[in-house]
Amino acid sequence: MYKKYVALVLMMYCYSCEKDKGSLPVKGCNPPAQISYQQHIQPIFNTYCINAGCHSGASPGGNLNLEPSASYAQLMKSGSGYINTSQPNFSLLYSQMNSSSNPMPKTGKLDDCTIGLILEWIQQGAKNN
Secondary structure (H helix, E strand, O other): OHHHHHHHHHHHHHHHHHHHOOOOOOOOOOOOOOOOHHHHHHHHHHHHHHOOOOOOOOOOHHHOOOOOOOHHHHHOOOOOOOOOOOOHHHOHHHHHHHOOOOOOOOOOOOOHHHHHHHHHHHHOOOOOO
């Protein structure tokens, strides 16, 4: 009986370690296997960045327009630092949203699952899909 219990605990521990590899940094979040920019990321910008009136129009905040027609090109602009696929945690987009002192959006920090979804998208190569 003892061996079965130890084997079960060990199996659960190993499964949880495997499951956490490459997944969102927050437990309880269930991202899709492949994150789509158009389906998952742009709607976040639409809700929290454009509708708040910050990153849209002729003079967007931080010179970053996140409207659907411009957002991907602006984020991927060479030298901007908004997206860093080789070191996702150092992406300006992620670090601004995850900032404890001055988080974006200004209306209040996004929940951890949403921020984690953005990080996961960057880790997947920040594709325009």
